[in-house]
Amino acid sequence: MSTLLGRLGGAAAARPWRTVAAWVLLIVAVLGLAQVFGGEPHDDYRVPGTRSTAGMDLLNARFPESSGTSARVVVHDRGGRALPAEPLEALRGRLAALPHALPVGQPIPSRAGDTALLTVGYDVKVTAFKGSTGLDALREAARATTDAGYQVEFGGELPEHFSAPNGMAEGIGMAAALVILVVALGTVVAAGLPLLVALAGLGAGTGLITLLSALTDISNIAPTVASMVGLGVGIDYALLLVSRHVEGLRRGLDARAAAAEANATAGSSVVVAGSTVLVSLFGLKLAGLSVYASFGYATFATVGAVMAASLTLVPALAALAGPRLLRRAERRAPATAPATATAPATAFAGQAPAAAPTRTERWARMIGRRPVAAAVLSLAVLLGLAAPLLGMRTWPQDAGSQASGNTTRKAYDLVAAAYGPGANGPLLLAVDLGRLPEPELPALAARLAADPEVAAVQPARINAARDAAVISVQPKTGPQDEATAKLLERLRDHELPGGVEVTGQVAAFSDISDRLAQRLWVVIPFVVVLSLILLTVLFRAPVIAVKAAAMNLLSVAAAYGVMTAVFQHDAGAKLLGLPHAVPVSSWVPILMFTILFGLSMDYEVFLLARVREDWLATGDARGSVVRGLSATGRVISSAAAIMVAVFTGFAIDPDITVKMIGVGMAAAVLVDATVVRMVLVPATMTLLGRLNWWLPRWLDRLLPELAIESAEPTGPAGSAQPAGSPSGTPAERPEPTVKV
Template identity: 35%
Template sequence: MAELLYRIGRLAARRHWSVIGAWLAVLVVTGVTYASFAGTLSSSITLPDTPTTQVSGQLERDFDGTGGGNGTIVVESTDGSALSTEQQRAVTDLFDRITAVDGVSEVTDPFATQQRVDDGARKVAEGRTQLNEGLAKLSQAQGQIDGGRAALEQQRRQARANGTLAAVRPQLEAAEQQLDDGQAELDRQRAKVDEQLPQLEQGETLSRLSSGYRTVSEDGSAAVANVVFDVAINEVPVETKTAIEDLVADADIAGVAVHPSQDIAQTVPSILGPGEVAGVVIAAIVLFLMLGTVLGAALPLVTALLGVGVASLASLSFSGLVEFVSVTPVLGVMLGLAVGIDYSLFIINRHRRQLMEGTELHDSIGLANGTSGNAVVFAGVTVMVALLALNVTGVPFLGLMGTVGAVAVMVAILMAVTLTPAILSLVGRRILRKRERTSLGAGETSRDAAITDQDRPMSNRRAWSVLGLGVAVLLVIAAPATQMRLGLPDGSTQPPDSPAYQAYEVQADKFGEGSNGPLLVVADLPGAISEDDVTAEQATIGSQIGDVWNVHAVVPIAASKDRTALAFQVVPNGSPTDQSTAELVQNLRSTTLSTTSGGDVTLGVAGNASAGIDISDQLSSVLPVYLLLVVGLSLLILVVVFRSILVPLTATVGFVLSLLAAFGGITAIFQLGFLGSVFGVHAPGPVLSFLPIIATGILFGLAMDYQLFLVSGMREAYAHGAPARVAVQHGLRAGRSVVTAAAIIMISVFAGFIFSHDATIKPIGFGLAFGVLLDAFVVRMLLIPAAMHLLGEAAWWLPTWLDRLLPDVDVEGARLERSHAPQPDADAAAPVSS
């Protein structure tokens, strides 16, 4: 590989305009394919074949009008007063216009709905009053009949005593007949009441269960309309949501604010906002400080930005065929910028060092490409493998994110080993500082690669201190990760000035936290029921659902077409991301209820809150498997590269420590709220469900990058005869400046995304920036050198049988340097141009 890259580097250097032109042509082609074939991005994250999707399919298949996705539109008076009749009429007109939007099935009228709910509750209350009055009258009539019978019996006894019974018998019998007729009529009235009583009791039960459900707040100042789409929420076209947002923005109802919920108002995050630009600017400053020239600083940025353009346009060209989650291209940009700058920097730094040693220009470019470029390829392929391994999780959107990220890294590698040599040839010795060119012109060269007195090994005491303190610090930072909960962001995590946040806050304040994430519960009955029995079963099953812990309201929706299932809307007490809501979903799914006849009823749960819970649970279950895969991959790769057993073990343990510490930092800030105001976290909540897996894959690849560039220098020094502990210090001294610059650049690029307005991008940016910070500066530059010092010669031990089996990949390019001895630069002594 090193020899091939050497030839590619020299070819690119000789034909620099052709290489530059070819990459520009690729950019144009990808731009054309993007314009021709790109589709829309989805802001919803879904997984196939989860309990939620199964219930959603049942609703769509077996229930009329319940299978489409749902969003809400919240209206409130700006002064907190009750909405007037005129304002209600204007709001209803707005909802009528939204109903006419293509893709919208229905927008419920909250005022009419609340009126029906109130009327129903009033009718039930009036029915109970009338029934009680009727029962009182029946009781009074029964008392009168009983009194008449007692009086009649008294008259009979007196007549018998007076001997006049025969004379008054006809009158007594007539009176008795009247009492019997009255009793019969009374019994008929009582039977009628008894017949109506179960219906009334069922109505009272349903009214009580749904009493917590409202579409208009109790003070009349806010209302919530449900928007029903023709298709599932993740399939709703962006054009439909945009049309709704435009109608809402143009509503202009005096004294009324209108807020679409997160399901409608979600937007695709910007790829390059102010924070991201600031990160690139910091990277440029670091490059300038390290390389000392504007050309040197600009070259990695140009190649990285061009690579990001090619990779992003190429990937998004397939968005018309494959559903892209909106965060996917942003992740590609993150990685493309970070590794693109770093990989180019590694080659440029090696080239500059060789030029200052007096190597001829094209020889230096070829050697830099064959040595540092070889390490770049190996490191980059490691990152790609870690990202592509996301496909084995069985989670489609994660696999796609990993694939897009791998494409971005692949393009960065190709840019580094082809375009970087071409531009280096074009700029020539101007890649050096002016004083460095002057020194070369005077015949002065440097030999930084030699072992010097600066490479004295550290003391054992210092090594133990660094190792112990470093591990302790990482474990302390990792401690909050023991409390990590996973979830998807809800409206509360959006920017405070966004419609989604305002809609969430109004609903939480006026209708309760659970109104932001109602659940759809389907009760599967043991058999079909008659139409007359639907209400009774709804009351029976609804009462049992209402008895489940943390339920705020239960509202019957409908019976299935064949009446073998009943659907309910269940409003939790907690928010969509609250732990109590997750427990409620699990309790409902694990509970077996009974019908009026005693048959068993099983429950299924759907809804946006349920979908988020299912996604988080599934990702939690695949995280340990993926982590084991990555750790195993790490050991295998490093054993091949460093031909050692203990070096890979220390590298992998260090990676696990830095990863856990990164998880601890993420949990502390985004879930527990520590320093939340510094990072713009106004609503702490569960950690983004797919962040741990994404962070594991990316940080593993980047950790291996720095491990390769630092430890390969140690191995090279050891292979050239330096004592093991001296080799550790030499490799650290030789590589730490470029690794420091590369890590700062990567941290800056990732940190720029922390200040994104999007609640999904923000924690990803922080997690990657913090993870790189810990791994590069704590693990790779402190813990690994200390551990390798303590191991000494044992660090490079490898069983003889394994040594014969392993291929010699020669990452540091030692054989290439021996076979292509650097040629002196004839132009080095030429006059220096400014």
């Protein structure tokens, strides 16, 4: 693999303009095809096999006129005066005249009379409305009402389905990333190169997602999540490659040789790290919801595109930049002799250091001297951060979780204030009159109305064929309240007779939350086992693989704890633009786990590749940890700072799910790159010593030989091979000369 990647890097550097032109043509072609043949993202929350889905299927089949989407229009007088009938009747007529709208019923006034609620039904599904067309039509119909001085807000499925694009998050993340890159690499040219590469991969990935939207369901927020991950890993991968390229230039290699060596060494780590992210995304398919699979498809396409851009565009752009990647003082210094196979890229044991120890080296040596204290302290910090996870509550995203500036949130608050919190999430009882006779409906409604947790029950509505009915039950508590969930569970298990199923948004969201909680324990073992196999094959060290999986689980648990502490308390929620504390979105835990487990492996691979490189060259188990951390600590810290900056930028996104993912992933990367990679990993590796690289003989015979990062520089002519073996010291077993 390293030889092939080295040749790819050398070829791209030898013909940089052709490579750049090829990427420009590729991006234009993909975006052009997406413009012509692409589809629109939309959410599909259908969960086959749940009771709410069975009830909704019954209503859609027996009430075909009500099987389309709907919207709520809330009219309010800010002065508290009673609303006159004339403007409401005029608004009702304009709403009924909208495309695909069904006849609109009479406005429902509040007790105070200062608020009215109109429900607009449509004869088509919500996916028939492209972009903001449905919401725009509602706003145009209400324009005369708002011009008359009344407040008009929109809720329901149609308005809540639309998610406005927000480019501010990406802009903030990229601006912060540029500053970090300038500090890390020392020149504006070197700092701008990773950003250009990430943008190129992001452009191709965006086009691929739009094309995928024409073939399958892609969630509304899946492109945003894919952009978040793609931008972060794209900059990180390019940074790793540029850093190795600059190392080669400093040792006197020309641009082509430096590009080939960077691709053969750091490029191999990029392939392994990116592949781990891609493999982890397969876990989303096991969640049992098509919306989760769409997150996997979108992120897979984007991460794949940025990986390809990193491995081809970085060598080309680095060759074009030439010595301008170096700091000015380095360009003016006398050139050193070109590196050869006898001058390895990294300083191993026995080589005199060229300069005084850096801060990273001093830190690595300190951890090596006190591994027990470092391991115990870092473990305590991780467990402390993870503690709030024990109190996590989950609930799918709804209007009650949105920022206070959204029209859907304003409509939600107006309805709650005027009609009671339960009016935002009525329970719909789908009744099969073939199993429950029609004469028993009044008694059922009266029994429900007498329930202490029920605010109101509307009379049963019977279909034209008189074989089905629907009863609307309004709880006294809101959709996110635990009391509502208990009421739903009690009705299903004890109160309702056969032939009656509870459906509607609250019931569907409760079923989704339960399904995701169950599937989480399927996804976690799947992702962990795949990662264990991959790391064992790559590093030929099962102890390291198990330890890496355990530490990644600790990182994810710490991120869950931070997210719970922030969003389930008023102070943290208000800091992020929410009016009060909210439960953690049910969509977030599985999605974050699959992505974070892959990203955590990125840093594990970056660090272990250098440690293993040193181990193969020296056979010094403890010293290789110190030198490997010294060589990678600065790059890992810079890469993590970029990731944190990118993810933090997404914390200002108006969508609550994106906001939570941004906060959780920023916390996870920060913890992983500091407490875990810089403290816990080197401390435990130092304590284990040679046991890190223990490999049973039977497993040694089964595993292929994979060269992740060669210890020797790779030039256009070829590459030298490491002399050691991961299953012993170099003197015990020479490593084969064939690379896979």
